[in-house]
Amino acid sequence: QGSRIVIQGYADLETELSDVARRAAHYAGQHPEDTVAILVPSNWVGYQVSDRLRDLQASYVELLRASGPSRGVARTLASLIRFLAEPLSRRNLVAVYEALVDYAGIRPQGPRHARVVAVLNSIQQPERLVYPAPGQSILEALPPIPGGLTPREEHTLERMQAVLAEGFKAITLPVDELVMTLAQQRFDKPGELAIAHRIAVHMRRLHDANPDWRLPRLADELYAVAEGELQLPGLDEQELGFEPAPGEITLTTLHKAKGLEWDLVYIVSVTPFDFPGTPGDVILGYHEGLGNPVEEAGAQLRGLMGHAERPALRRGAGQARSASEAAKLELVAERLRLLYVGITRARRYLFLSWSRDGGGLRRGKAVALEELERVVRLEN
Structure with missing residues (x-):
């Protein structure tokens, strides 16, 4: 409808991924001079999109953990x-x-x-x-x-x-x-x-x-x-010096999209599970009682080095956060920064999608996406 940013919700993840794959394949076929990307929050989601693109016989290249x-x-x-x-x-x-x-x-x-x-x-x-x-x-x-x-x-x-x-x-x-x-x-x-x-x-x-x-x-x-759980050495040479090709869909994770740009970018599964807005959200990769070991260790090390007073580790009213709380906040911030990276990969058009259900879980729209939607409505 003339907008450079489209936000689309779906009933379930399967419908979302199928429709995004169809849209991307159609656009790439109609606009062979443009570059197109589908950015995913995880390799698992990427593999589901890959299956759909293959069924559509679309021209695409994968930059996932394993091609x-x-x-x-x-x-x-x-x-x-x-x-x-x-x-x-x-x-x-x-x-x-x-x-x-x-x-x-x-x-x-x-x-x-x-x-x-x-x-x-x-x-x-x-x-x-x-x-x-x-x-x-x-x-x-x-x-x-x-x-x-x-x-x-x-x-x-x-x-x-x-x-x-x-x-x-x-x-x-x-x-x-x-x-x-x-x-x-x-x-x-x-x-x-x-x-x-x-x-x-x-x-x-x-x-x-x-x-x-x-x-x-x-x-x-x-x-x-x-299944994409392991990556064999030497199977990722295509990522070195990669440049998006016009008329070909690039399928990659948000992490691997850093430094690249496309005319049209689709970002799928923008839900609280992948892009949490608060520490209270259920976060993929974080388990209560276990947490995220990497972030937990980082928070502990920062505390030992005397950096526990930085804002991310403060609860407010002078109370320092625990290492576990700080790690979860850091993970929330990292995921939101990743979403920002994905959004800024689009030169001209941006399509963000989310779904209510998927993988047996209630999903919904990420808080950050709700805020972006509000801004888009104001601009339009």
Whole structure:
């Protein structure tokens, strides 16, 4: 409506993220000369947005803890390694299929996918799919699937059988060689193989440092990368000297947005959980009784160094705050400073959003956003 700042509320987080992804993709397509960013308060929220942008086939680049390609390669290799370690597990067999389906760009969902998964879960001898009877293909070894298989599903199953068969031949090799054997069977793009090589090197270092770790434990490490809980060394070179490209959406956290600017900036999940307004708010990353260990330690150190009289540590009326209270106030201030950084990344247009519900929690609008909304109304 002519305003350079838009504040939008949604019923729930899922609707919010889907709509913001759709808006950003549409704008980038209509204005290829402009730069666009979606800034998120956490990597977890970023991964949800990434899934939606991928579904929309939008042109975007991730600057999260682990990029989409890194997570996809890690998830595929982790599922393959876990099945090789426990080949009698139907659950592991399904995980391999779903990883291959997901990485191929077919989201593992819907009735047809559920039918294939149900059949895989019903197989009494999963090893028969890896090594069918002489003269028999994996498709012939499968029990009947209601509605049959699509050509893409058939290709995925045949590819799965070929990769696993080669994996079993390489099962006695050092872990880095096993990883690269699986990667060369599954991936063909240079970027994917480069990521796999870094994963292989990392797995070898982990095994050398922990010689008692077996394949299931190493697979757990890869799953942590796939979920964005761990970051592998050397997978973030794209952030060095990064410059936003016109017509391409940048998806990144508010922390990593520092020093960058875009024509249009979307900031999602501006709720009290991520951007608290008072110490009484429930703050993500802070737990009563435990607090935020980093901030707690910092507050204690400042007190020991004689800086406990600074304003952030005063309760008022001459009473000093406890280290716990000071740490929580510092965390509130840090989150609000981060929101300010995000707001100032926008050159021309700014879109801020929040939702009432999400993740089983009542969320709502951040106090800072209410104040900004009041200012915008006055200016308009």
